[in-house]
Amino acid sequence: LQKPGPQRAKAVLLALSDPTAKPIDHATTKAAAGAWPDAP
């Protein structure tokens, strides 16, 4: 993530994203937290 270059923002956003594929059962909140809870 610390490498310079045009794909750095993309790499940061991917690292914070929910990588799962299935819809969740119910939305229990309307807000996003900023990072997927299980992000490294």
Next chain:
Amino acid sequence: MRYIEPHAHMVSRTTDDYLAMVTAGCQAVCEPAFWAGFDRHSVDGFYDYFCQLTEHEPKRAAKFGLPHFAWLCINPKEAEDLKLATDVIDLIPQFLDRPNVLGIGEIGLNKNSRNELTVFEKHVDLAARHDKLILIHTPHLEDKLKGTKLIVDSLKSDRRINPGRVIIDHVEEHTIELVLEAGFWAGLTLYPDSKCTAARAADMIELYGRERLWINSACDWGVSVPLAVPRAALEMRQREHAACAVDEMIYQNPIRFLSQSENFKLPG
């Protein structure tokens, strides 16, 4: 400078905002239906909102010489009440023939729930049955990538949907490619605290080009900037993007997409 504001929630803005936008060169404003900041509890509330978008707000904009267009839907933030969402979707057809209505939007996903996806697909079906354009909201932050993939997969599975008549809004660096590669239009939304800054928008334009791309402010009742589009144009000019390239991004491209609706007409 001339520009189209293709996504702004003007019912939340002041007349000073209208005046500033027109002074900056705005030639038309397009207003998708939105979440009010609180959940509405009856279909009557949406009836009144759709009247506001199709009758009253165009008159307010006209006082500043600005053509006003609208998109209709129930927002994904209100999709967990399936009964209400279905009733609202059933209400929409009686408004589709109004002269400023462009299509169905901003539909999409927020937290990527099953009910949100169900309501999204009902909206897409409505748009397909009435041959209307579609404007799509993608989720925020950690939910954006997954939601964008779910949306793109859902649309690609519906043979009635022409990607060239769908704009997927609020793309960022990690979603823009998958939207454009699938043949959809993509929207860059400029917010001071989230989504995308003018500098990031200019970066993405430099990386991915200008084809099937527009810029919008999505200004609403929260922290947002009604002049975000002309400010992004200034960012492009400061980076020595040609004046014609800026005009393509902020004026010609929105017209190219929106003109697919017979209701989108600019005066004279």
